[in-house]
Amino acid sequence: MKKENVTEKSTMDKILDAAIPLFAMKGYAAVSVKELAEAAGVNIALISYYFGGKENLYAAVLKTQFAVIAEMIDVIRKTDHLNPAEKIRFFGQIVAQSHVKCPYTSHLIYGEFINPTASFDTIVKKELSQLNNFLSGCIREAIELGQFREDLDPEYAALSLSGIVNFYFFTQNLSKEILPPRENQAEYYINQAVETYLHGVLVPNIL
Amino acid sequence: MKKENVTEKSTMDKILDAAIPLFAMKGYAAVSVKELAEAAGVNIALISYYFGGKENLYAAVLKTQFAVIAEMIDVIRKTDHLNPAEKIRFFGQIVAQSHVKCPYTSHLIYGEFINPTASFDTIVKKELSQLNNFLSGCIREAIELGQFREDLDPEYAALSLSGIVNFYFFTQNLSKEILPPRENQAEYYINQAVETYLHGVLVPNIL
DNA sequence: GTCTATATTGCGATAGAC
DNA sequence: GTCTATCGCAATATAGAC
Numbered sequence: 001m002k003k004e005n006v007t008e009k010s011t012m013d014k015i016l017d018a019a020i021p022l023f024a025m026k027g028y029a030a031v032s033v034k035e036l037a038e039a040a041g042v043n044i045a046l047i048s049y050y051f052g053g054k055e056n057l058y059a060a061v062l063k064t065q066f067a068v069i070a071e072m073i074d075v076i077r078k079t080d081h082l083n084p085a086e087k088i089r090f091f092g093q094i095v096a097q098s099h100v101k102c103p104y105t106s107h108l109i110y111g112e113f114i115n116p117t118a119s120f121d122t123i124v125k126k127e128l129s130q131l132n133n134f135l136s137g138c139i140r141e142a143i144e145l146g147q148f149r150e151d152l153d154p155e156y157a158a159l160s161l162s163g164i165v166n167f168y169f170f171t172q173n174l175s176k177e178i179l180p181p182r183e184n185q186a187e188y189y190i191n192q193a194v195e196t197y198l199h200g201v202l203v204p205n206i207l
Numbered sequence: 208m209k210k211e212n213v214t215e216k217s218t219m220d221k222i223l224d225a226a227i228p229l230f231a232m233k234g235y236a237a238v239s240v241k242e243l244a245e246a247a248g249v250n251i252a253l254i255s256y257y258f259g260g261k262e263n264l265y266a267a268v269l270k271t272q273f274a275v276i277a278e279m280i281d282v283i284r285k286t287d288h289l290n291p292a293e294k295i296r297f298f299g300q301i302v303a304q305s306h307v308k309c310p311y312t313s314h315l316i317y318g319e320f321i322n323p324t325a326s327f328d329t330i331v332k333k334e335l336s337q338l339n340n341f342l343s344g345c346i347r348e349a350i351e352l353g354q355f356r357e358d359l360d361p362e363y364a365a366l367s368l369s370g371i372v373n374f375y376f377f378t379q380n381l382s383k384e385i386l387p388p389r390e391n392q393a394e395y396y397i398n399q400a401v402e403t404y405l406h407g408v409l410v411p412n413i414l
Numbered sequence: 415g416t417c418t419a420t421a422t423t424g425c426g427a428t429a430g431a432c
Numbered sequence: 433g434t435c436t437a438t439c440g441c442a443a444t445a446t447a448g449a450c
Contacts, residue, residue, distance in 0.1 A: 163374025200407030
């Protein structure tokens with residue numbers, strides 16, 4: 001976007017790129033600006049110079065990561081031609097891809113749920129309720145089409161879907177260890193989880 | 208356990224009781240010993256005196272909370288007389304009850320997943336793999352009885368179950384707001400989630 | 415067992431030289 | 433735009449009085 005040529009990264013970008021994994025893995029409070037500067041390979045004073053302090057840097061980091069989420073939502077919105085079940089399968093694939101492409105995004109968001117900062121209300125809530133709205137819309141549509149069970153509450157069911165899909169990544173520290181090895185563990189998990197969910201919401205006879 | 212009479216709480220207990228919500232809601236790094244001492248209503252020096260520092264206090268807090276988890280696992284283990292689907296329904300009920308009774312336990316564990324401390328390997332992993340083993344055991348049993356679909360991997364399916372059940376609590380900051388109000392929201396969520404899951408894993412014709 | 419006072423370290427931010 | 437040096441402050445931990 002902002003790059004003018006490809007030869008060198010700007011100082012701002014160096015700081016942002018170094019800050020993403022640090023904030024994601026250790027949490028806002030446990031990361032020092034010294035640490036951030038060293039990881040970025042820049043002088044410690046430049047963090048205040050460019051971002052106006054650690055707190056603003058963190059907010060900037062969250063914004064870059066929510067740009068990723070917003071893009072993901074855009075992609076799954078463009079699925080009007082698919083039927084609801086296929087939309088949900090597609091959602092699972094996109095989530096799996098996002099975790100490969102942006103491995104720190106989810107960690108940062110999860111961190112906001114557990115230890116919210118000022119950014120939780122301003123950034124996190126807005127984007128994620130949009131996502132839940134999209135999913136509950138799919139489910140409502142499917143119920144009206146007679147495909148999903150009519151005793152479902154679509155909003156609650158949308159949250160369940162996010163839960164079953166994301167939990168593997170949330171518990172990655174443990175799940176990668178205790179689950180039996182598979183060639184592509186994450187993809188296998190998501191596939192089984194999405195199919196389980198779909199069997200769970202589809203009306204019995206449609207199968 | 209250790210209480211000799213009911214009249215007064217010991218200083219250790221005052222500190223522990225105050226530390227649980229603070230560590231749970233703000234995370235280890237964001238809580239100061241000054242804050243802990245004030246919340247407990249004790250002198251700041253007593254935290255080092257009784258626990259040997261903030262880090263050891265945190266470990267002690269985690270241990271008290273995992274005693275809660277261990278007790279929960281004990282309760283759901285005593286369900287040999289139930290069939291697998293009933294065991295899973297019972298698991299959902301126990302999880303819901305635990306969140307009411309010990310509202311900070313899950314938060315502390317979630318925090319360990321996102322920003323692990325030294326206690327993650329020593330405490331968290333051990334207890335939670337036990338829980339997943341119990342659940343995957345139920346599922347394996349159900350597959351052998353011909354009740355659950357035989358294409359399921361029980362370990363992966365157990366993780367899905369934990370995910371669909373726990374996600375509401377994990378995202379409580381958001382879910383309580385965006386979900387349509389219900390008289391007992393958490394219980395409603397868990398019921399729908401567990402039934403969805405069970406419909407998802409049961410072989411189609413049994414219904 | 416509890417307190418005050420203090421030692422020591424590391425933090426985030428900035429002034430000012432280059 | 434980048435650096436060094438430093439300020440002011442809050443952190444954890446402890447020594448020693450009571």
